[in-house]
Amino acid sequence: MNTPPIKKIVLWLVTIFLLYAILTSPSDAADMVGTAWEILANGVENIGRFFDSLISR
Structure with a gap:
C-alpha cells in the first residue's frame, strides 16, 4: 500500500x-516572526560565545 x-x-x-x-x-503574525527571529539570533550569539570561551581557554 502506498x-x-x-x-x-x-x-x-x-x-x-x-x-x-x-x-x-x-x-500578530509580524510579532510572531519578530519573536522567532530574536530567538534564533540569540541562539546563534550564545553558540558563538560558547565557542569563543572554549577557544580562549
Whole structure:
C-alpha cells in the first residue's frame, strides 16, 4: 500500500496555517516572526560565545 509523503503534507499544512495567520491578523503574525527571529539570533550569539570561551581557554 502506498503511504502519502508525510513531509509534503506537513509542509502544505504549515504553509496554509502561515497564510491564514498573516491574512487574519497581520500584526500578530509580524510579532510572531519578530519573536522567532530574536530567538534564533540569540541562539546563534550564545553558540558563538560558547565557542569563543572554549577557544580562549
